[in-house]
Amino acid sequence: MRKPNLTINDIAKALNISKSTVSRALRDTHDINPKTKLRVLEFAAKHDYHPDILAQSLRSRSTKTIGVIVPAYNIPFYSTAIGGIQDYAMKMGYNVIVCHSNEQYEIEIKNVEALLNAGVEGIIISVARDTEKNEHIKKLKNKGIPLVLFNRVIEDFKSAKVVVNDYYGAKNMVDYLIKTGCKKIAHITGPNNLLLSNNRKEGYLDALKDGGIEINEELIVEGDFTIQSGIRCTEKLLEDNEGIDAVFAVCDAVAFGTMKVLKKRGIRIPQDISVAGFTNEPMAELVEPSLTTVKQPIYEVGETASKLLFAQLKDPDLPAELCVLETTLEIRESTK
Structure with missing residues (x-):
């Protein structure tokens, strides 16, 4: 049976201090006695305390999570691009949920719904090969969800986009x-x-x-x-x-x-x-x-998409930006 997570209330009772004092200690604020902070941190470490992310997100209205939808996991392009997305997101203190549409429009729609239900703060999408309609993408825009399309984009849809030339x-x-x-x-x-x-x-x-x-x-x-x-x-x-x-x-x-x-x-x-x-x-x-x-420049495509998304999170009124990255020829043995 899984042991229940230790809470701030548990720590407060164990150390005979207030919950607000425990909270300040864990957040490393300046307005707390150093000895008290040390007691709290040592107790938390000893009892494997982990903050309740869901509760924090409900209070702050921030899940610190973004979503990514790709056409398939088994396309090497996307594993590299996801690396660029995730590395930048982690620098910004965010987690990433990745879904794949298996190259199917209907699954892509379900991916969008799943990410919205998970409370992601923004979504980065590369559309499936049979995606021709964009109602599910429009839904995100209408909800004010920051959005970036990358690699496979919808030409007539106005949003931030990252592509190569x-x-x-x-x-x-x-x-x-x-x-x-x-x-x-x-x-x-x-x-x-x-x-x-x-x-x-x-x-x-x-x-x-x-x-x-x-x-x-x-x-x-x-x-x-x-x-x-x-x-x-x-x-x-x-x-x-x-x-x-x-x-x-x-x-x-x-x-x-x-x-x-x-x-x-x-x-x-x-x-x-x-x-x-x-x-x-x-x-x-x-x-x-x-x-x-x-x-x-696959990694840079992902990283740029992530940067555009976080720019929107900071300023929702930013105009839609198209980033076009350049390519180079890699000449090998299959050509004369």
């Missing part, structure tokens, strides 16, 4: 592929309801235009963000087209799927077909051949 990251990568001699470059996109997918696609298209390469819609296939999607889309591309000399994938996981198909078919990477991704997941350096990719 998806357009230029993609354009710079395709520019590079063209410079290496690639002329028939396929692109596996992400879901077309997501801003980052469209921005990366636009970067791809503009790079082709600038390189004097005619756009072929048959070389563009919509997928999602999984290895399975990369496998499926690459098989379709190879069946429907001849002479493809490069594949630019919306993310590294999709690129891994592409590489798996090419290897299975005996197609050499990069001698026959170059492969490039976007994100710079840890596995990108470990696969064979190592993957050329667009490197995102």
